[in-house]
Amino acid sequence: MKIAQDIILAPVITEKSMAGIADKKYTFKVAKDANKIEIAEAVEKLFKVKVAKVNTISVRGKEKRMGRYSGYTSSWKKAIVTLKADSKPIEFFDGLV
Secondary structure, three states: OOOHHHHEEEEOOOHHHHHHHHHOEEEEEEOOOOOHHHHHHHHHHHHOOOEEEEEEEEEOOOEEEEOOEEEEOOOEEEEEEEEOOOOOOOHHHOOOO
């Protein structure tokens, strides 16, 4: 069994993800093999909130070039977590907005 810190890897801090905080939608980079149930349980355990739903997106790696050499960035998985209406906001994101 995985622990919550192995499932939730990092927050995604972009202009679009910060706009979603008003609707209680938080975006995280998660483990590629994590499913929606594991992600919801990990967010509830780490931040002590109630999760309404989880949407996941597999982000593919982009091609990057450095001179004549080319390669790909690593692919990763993104989760957009929506909290229940009666749940408190996640305190980590309060200072960023």
